[in-house]
Amino acid sequence: MNDTGITPSPQFLANLDVRVVVFCLREERLQVLLTPHLNLCDAESMPPQAWELPGSPIPIDQSLEETATESVLRLTGLREAFLEQLYTYGDVSRCPQQRLISVAYFAIIPAGSTRPAPGGSAGFSARWFPVEQLPALAMDFREVIAYAQRRLRYKLEYTAVGFQLLPEYFSLSELQKTYEMILGEKLDKRNFRRRILQAGIIEETNRLRGGEGRPARLFRYRPDAVAEIRARRLFP
Amino acid sequence: MNDTGITPSPQFLANLDVRVVVFCLREERLQVLLTPHLNLCDAESMPPQAWELPGSPIPIDQSLEETATESVLRLTGLREAFLEQLYTYGDVSRCPQQRLISVAYFAIIPAGSTRPAPGGSAGFSARWFPVEQLPALAMDFREVIAYAQRRLRYKLEYTAVGFQLLPEYFSLSELQKTYEMILGEKLDKRNFRRRILQAGIIEETNRLRGGEGRPARLFRYRPDAVAEIRARRLFP
DNA sequence: CCAAAAGTGTTTGCTCTACACCCATGG
DNA sequence: CCATGGGTGTAGAGCAAACACTTTTGG
Secondary structure, eight states: OOSSOSOOOTTEEEEEEEEEEEEEEETTEEEEEEEEOGGGOOSTTSOOSOEEOOEEEEETTSOHHHHHHHHHHHHHSOSSOEEEEEEEEOOTTSSSSSOOEEEEEEEEEOTTOOOSOBTBTTSTTOEEEETTSOOOBSTTHHHHHHHHHHHHHHHHHHSSGGGGGSOSEEEHHHHHHHHHHHHTSOOOHHHHHHHHHHTTOEEEEEEEEOSSSSOEEEEEEOTTSOSSOSSSOSOO | OOSSOSOOOTTEEEEEEEEEEEEEEETTEEEEEEEEOGGGOOSTTSOOSOEEOOEEEEETTSOHHHHHHHHHHHHHSOSSOEEEEEEEEOOTTSSSSSOOEEEEEEEEEOTTOOOSOBTBTTOTTOEEEETTSOOOBSTTHHHHHHHHHHHHHHHHHHBSGGGGGSOSEEEHHHHHHHHHHHHTSOOOHHHHHHHHHHTTOEEEEEEEEOSSSSOEEEEEEOTTSOSBOSSSOSOO
16 A cells, blocks of 8 residues: 555555445445545545545455455455455556556445444545445546446346345345335335245344334345345346 | 466566457367467477466556457457456466466357367467367366356357357257257257247348258348347347 | 335236147258 | 258246235324
8 A cells, every 4th residue: 555556565466456346225325435546635635536446456375356355344344245256457548657457346235334434444534425426536447336336236136136235134125125226216016025035035034123104024134045046037 | 478387578467367268169069279288298299288278468558358359369360259358367376386367258259260270370289179078277277168158158048149159141950059059958949949030130141051951041140239139038 | 093104916918838740952 | 752951830827017905003
């Protein structure tokens, strides 16, 4: 971590880093974690003029996935987050300072687990931004985030990744709202419930959550239901 | 290109290369292009004891995709082949000689376009191997090929990638055989034809191909039909 | 008792599947 | 005329989509 970002120390691989798109549901919106782009923000007091995806260079004795996991841990305090390789970006002029190849990962952390508020711990001044209102971004990171979002939407339809976004116990309405938010379309309540229950990937608990109106029964993700769902498509 | 494979010349990025899984339909089977693994094959006359995926280090002034395209061109003489990034492999001990990160691509070249027979031109002594009968492979390349094959199968179900494997004109039976070979299951002739025609991605020509039995009408891929097919699944 | 959110079934249309016979050509 | 592969339609089952009212709680 130097402030030029140009020459990582020799125990790191040159011209190569890992970047992570960390998704979280906050304030009813899908948000992404970003760090200030240091090149344009020398005075610490000034607000950064551009943001970037968090990440780190790759230690010579760490795999790509370990490196990404550590970035997520450093930023959020979570080690068990969902993490998947996204794509490797290597265009020649994507970074003005040097030839830089970034292996992008995307991560999902559950709603409510934002105790290590970014800005605290080792997260420097990382901040959450709604994916619909991103600030100015360095390099090709807007494209990276857009791709991560497409992939998230896609995985949501076919796999059980949706539960990664929610806390351990959740109501079916919360789950449905999550799906609607990410897919960007309304779903029929009865069809949604029937399908998600038939898929057998969540189980009823005897907890209830009160609020306004009738209390909702809470459900839990069944971890024994394999990640890649038996049914080919969860939502057609 | 040296024979240690350890230190690419300084105009290349260190610890990083591109590898390509090139698929082609030959002799009624899906085949992959491999090159001898030089570390284990110093005497040129000896048969290599292990094979590897072709590829090259990354010139400092070339993108990943350009590098992959040039590898395919050098190996097959084709510039327009289908090419897609697959995954980036970066485990610490995948290569015994050095820390090596490989950005894997997969490519598809049409059946019959094997004029620049591997072994000729600049392809050193590259050879085709049926994916079902791979020789001993260096590093994690068996895993890479297996993943490429999964991805090919997957893409075949959802996109129009199948036509990349066939020559410009083909009969519906040839197309069906291709699908069956890659999916590894028999398909019903009538259902196959109905669906593939309904999808509107191929068009009838007035060519016929004779052989034994009744001559077959030849079809052609409609390049205006976008790569990602309108229907969500081509084959359920 | 009223507002607010939770919960619950049925009908209809479409799509996938299974299945068997005739056609055109070359030898 | 016979062997070989090419070409064609239909009936039944299962799945997805559309749709409106009742239930439970808190204030």
